Structure formats: C-alpha cells, structure tokens
Amino acid sequence: MKNYKGALSHNIFRVITQASEEIKLESYVIGGFVRDHILQRGEPKDIDIVAIGSGIELAKKVAEILPHKPKVQVFKNYGTAMLRAYDMEIEFVGARKESYQKDSRKPIVEDGSLEDDQNRRDFTINALALGLNEDNFGNLLDPFDGIEDLNSKIIKTPLDPDITYSDDPLRMLRAIRFATQLNFKIEKESLDAISRNKKRIKIISKERITDELHKIMLAEKPSKGFSLLHKTGLLHIIMPELTALEGIDEIEGQKHKDNFWHTLEVVDNIAENTDDLWLRWAALLHDIGKAPTKKFHKKIGWTFHGHEFVGAKMVFKLFKRLRLPLNDKMKYVQKLVLMSSRPIAIVDNDVTDSAVRRLIFDAGEDIEDLMTLCEADITTKNPNRFKKYHNNFKVVRTKMKEVEERDHVRNFQPPVTGEEIMETFNIRPSREIGIIKDTIKEAILEGEIPNEHEAARNLMLKKGRELGLSVSS
Structure with a gap:
C-alpha cells in the first residue's frame, strides 16, 4: 500500500488525527486535496475530511483542539460541518451512501462505509483517500485505480x-x-x-x-x-446563441468563416493576455449577433450589418437567462460587444481626430480592454495578413495616444459643471443645463474648441443666450 505521509505535513492533519483518536473515529482526507498534491498543483485552499461516523462531532473536536478555537458551521440537513483554519476551508462529512430520484440531484442519504463514500464520488481521480488515524496515517486508499488515471490523464x-x-x-x-x-x-x-x-x-x-x-x-x-x-x-x-454561429454557408462561390470556431480561437487568444473573467466573457460573446444578422447580397457577398448592436442586446437576455449578474459586469460585456468593431474603423490615414476622440470618449476606462479584445479577434492563418492587422492596431494605438495627450478626453469631465451653469444664469436644475453641457461636449469631441475651461465657458455663455438665458448680475 502506497503511503503519502509527505502530503500530510501541515499541522492541521495532526490535529485531525488527535481529534479522531480522542473520539475513536476513523477519518480520511479525500478528493481534491489528494488529487492536487499528487499532481503538484499548488497550495490547497479547501480540504474535505470523511469520518466513519459523525463528521459534525469530529469538526467540533478539531475546533476544540485548535489554538484559535474557530467557529464551526453546522449543516444538519446535509450532515456536514465546516471550519476555517490556517487560511483554509475544511469540510467534515460522515461517510455516506446516496440514492437519487429522477427529478432531483439532491440525494437520499444514509450512513455508510468509506467504500460507500468513494463509490458516490464523481470521478476516480476524486475518490483517492489518505488515512488520518495513527495506524494508517498517509496510507492511500484507491479502489478505482485513480492514481493510474492521474498518470494517464x-x-x-x-x-x-x-x-x-x-x-x-x-x-x-x-x-x-x-x-x-x-x-x-x-x-x-x-x-x-x-x-x-x-x-x-x-x-x-x-x-x-x-x-x-x-x-x-x-x-x-x-x-x-x-x-x-x-x-x-x-x-x-x-448557450444556443453560440452554437447558432457554427457552419459555413456558400452562395455563388462566396463563403463566410465559421464564426463559432473563430470565437473559440478569440477566447484562447485573449486568455493568453488576461485573467479577467468578464473580458473573457466579452470575447466569447463578441460575435453572437452575427447569426441573426447574416445576409447575402449579390454585389458584396455576406454581411453582418449591425451585429454588434444586436449582440449587445442579446448579452442582456443571455445574462438574465443564465442568472449572470445584471449589474456593471453585464454592462461592461455589453459595451465591449457593442464597440468590438469600432477601433478598426480608425485605421485609415485620413480618419479625423474627432473619430479618435469619440472612440476614446465612448470606451472611457475600458479602452485598453477593448483594444485587447480587438487584437485577440485576429485569427487569420495567413502570416502576411496577421502582421498587417496587428500593424493596423499599432497605428490605432499611436493615434489614440497622440489625441489623448493633446485633448485629455479619456474619462471626460466637462470643463464647465452644472453648478457653474446654474450660478451663471441664476437658474434651477432644468433641461437647459443638459443642452449646454451636451453642446460643450460635442464641440470638444469635434475639435471645435479645446478641452479647456475658458473656451468651454465662452461657449456656455453663447449657448445660454441662444436659449434665452440671462447672465446673473
């Protein structure tokens, strides 16, 4: 029998051994901890302990022995208990056997042996157990050759x-x-x-x-x-919205790419550059609007006009159905899906500074994430095209940097506040204030005035007079 005492060097296991001996229970560490130790997958955060008897009683005894006397959370309905120690979450359960009804994944539970408990585990690699009593400390119990499956992956x-x-x-x-x-x-x-x-x-x-x-x-x-x-x-x-992207249609010899498999490539590309979960979600969903907007035109071939707008609306429906958060996370994903084609439009040399300003303004603090998404969207296997597209985005970044350094429009705040407008014209909150602020914003984005207070104030006074407002004395 193989022994893995080395896996149990942490003090918590000696405490569990002591507690098990004192209340005369068999105990084992099972599942992910054992699997990840053998795979050498870093430090554990969760430990699952199986007791042949009451897991709740064992948890309480362990808490009693530990110096900091942690609180034990008891879940009587499930026969489990949990405590936190040494920055780890340790769950205790009595060995059990389970039976299921067809309309529920909640099992009918009975007390059982270690063998029963290992039988109910999901995979052989998660049924590995190490003994924690003095007479079997570190001994491996592997009834389904889980070690062999680990080695064979x-x-x-x-x-x-x-x-x-x-x-x-x-x-x-x-x-x-x-x-x-x-x-x-x-x-x-x-x-x-x-x-x-x-x-x-x-x-x-x-x-x-x-x-x-x-x-x-x-x-x-x-x-x-x-x-x-x-x-x-x-x-x-x-997620039928994703599988709807699969397939390549051909009419009159003209094809489009398979947008499903392209999407998976984009997700892998972005995974190389970010661990941000929601940016990865944006990559997964950036093209979902292409299935409902796909059309063939004799003169220009396949088009997906407005797929970003349609896709952004689909994001809300998908998030709602999957119970994903309908808060700023959802709005962030919507925003990136909606803007996913915008940067490529400012590659041309004759693009106006106002177009660049609007991109930076609309993207705000998410501009870098948007550019990361756009670069991940390059999946061509043609090395010349790949290089060309990446060079195009270098041009975009250069233009953005030049405009941002000059005009400071990222996370734009108008040089003239609503309070200043009210004080200048001696008015209360009203639609005129919004009109004046929008006029100033549009003038700055179009390059008609610099992003400075004096120029913005002069425009405020001019627009105020057009609206019939008088400067207070």
Missing part, C-alpha cells in the same frame, strides 16, 4: 457513467471542467454517456451551471471546454 467515473451523470447531471459539466483545467481526456464511454444524458442538465440550477462555466472560462485554454460542451450537445442546451 484520464477523466472517468468510478461506477457506470450513465448512472453517475443521470443521478447528478452537474457531474457532466464537472467532467468537462476538470478535463479543461487539468488538460485531461474524458474516457470515451464517459464522454458518450454525457451525450446520452445531456437533457438531464435541465434539472440543474442556472447558478450551478454558470459556476462551472466560469471555471472553464478561466482555464488556460477555455476552447477545450467549449469544444467538449459542443461535442456532447450540452452547449446547444445551455
């Missing part, structure tokens, strides 16, 4: 995958998420079972689904996860 279920996935359909997303995060392969029978059981995903809450999508999105290569979601049919159920 394989995701598979301990028992029949059809039963595993039908019982708890969230495990289908977890299989794909682990395959993406660890760069593992899902065993063929297990992958086929996901396809067979894909409709069961409908009983899972949207919040649980999006939690797994976030983890896939934050992986080093998100396209692997979305390719698997597509291959198994899950993506069509979860």
